[in-house]
Amino acid sequence: MKQSELPRCPECGNMPEFALKPNHMGWVWGGLKCPYDHYRVNLNGPAGSRAQAEKRLTPQWIELVEKVTLEAQ
């Protein structure tokens, strides 16, 4: 899934962005968040690459947005 296809932040409607940082060992840490920090999901452990990190964070973000949207109804 492309970043532009991710569900928007339920609070402000902006596209979420990846905030990923590789450490000196090459492991990637970080999360996926609203640019205004309304919501964010984080990796629960380091990922082996940026692509793997994005793959793990995407369903977490989708789940979070669904949960928030349902609770708002």
Ligand SMILES: [Zn+2]
């Ligand atoms: Zn937001």
